[in-house]
Amino acid sequence: MCTILESSVLLRARGEFPDGLRVATEEFREGWNRMRSGGVKRLEKKVQTRGWNFVKIGDGGQRSGVGETSEAAIATALRLALRKVDAQCNAVEVHKIELTQYPWFCVARMYLRPFRIQQGAELPVLHAQPTTLCPSPATVLQRVAALPKAS
Numbered sequence: 001m002c003t004i005l006e007s008s009v010l011l012r013a014r015g016e017f018p019d020g021l022r023v024a025t026e027e028f029r030e031g032w033n034r035m036r037s038g039g040v041k042r043l044e045k046k047v048q049t050r051g052w053n054f055v056k057i058g059d060g061g062q063r064s065g066v067g068e069t070s071e072a073a074i075a076t077a078l079r080l081a082l083r084k085v086d087a088q089c090n091a092v093e094v095h096k097i098e099l100t101q102y103p104w105f106c107v108a109r110m111y112l113r114p115f116r117i118q119q120g121a122e123l124p125v126l127h128a129q130p131t132t133l134c135p136s137p138a139t140v141l142q143r144v145a146a147l148p149k150a151s
Contacts, residue, residue, distance in 0.1 A: 004078055008094040009035040009043055015090030017117055018050035032082060032092075040093045040115070052119050057089050060112040070099050073108035081110045089114035 010032045011017075011025060023043065025033035035043065044054040061084055065076025074097060085092055096111040 004034070004074055004094055004097075006094055006097055007039045009038070009040055010082070010092050010094075011035065012090040015117065017090070018047060018052045018119070021046060021050060030079065030082060040113075043091065047117050052117060054091075055116045055118065057086070057114045057116050060092070060095065060114050062109055062111045064107060064109050066105055066107055068105060070101065070106045070108065073099065073106040074110065077108040077110035081112050085112065085114050088116060090117050091115040 013031045024036040028034045047054045063081035067073035093113045095113045098109040100107045
């Protein structure tokens with residue numbers, strides 16, 4: 001198991017990438033590989049050198065995980081966060097990790113930044129479901145409108 005730190009970059013194992021893109025990775029988990037060295041800026045430069053685009057997709061999300069150790073809590077939070085990354089996003093950066101230690105357990109909050117490495121300039125339609133953590137204002141208005149009217 002490799003160590004995950006802030007600024008770690010993960011790439012989808014079966015993602016579409018430019019021909020000739022050489023990035024040292026190691027197998028991580030659940031269809032993701034971790035870049036061994038370098039960060040987002042290095043990856044972006046390599047992608048753009050090959051004529052492709054490196055696009056940040058939204059602000060990402062935050063997931064929390066609990067474990068007996070800080071490493072276990074980080075692993076749980078990351079596993080949950082990666083499951084929420086849209087299939088169209090083929091790279092993520094671990095933007096921030098917040099750890100809170102309690103006497104018998106640890107809580108980790110993991111913040112990811114999703115990216116899309118693509119040949120064209122147009123953005124794909126993302127298929128991610130809205131999270132219940134922060135629904136959009138339109139979703140809130142729809143839910144309020146659906147409530148029964150008080151008599």
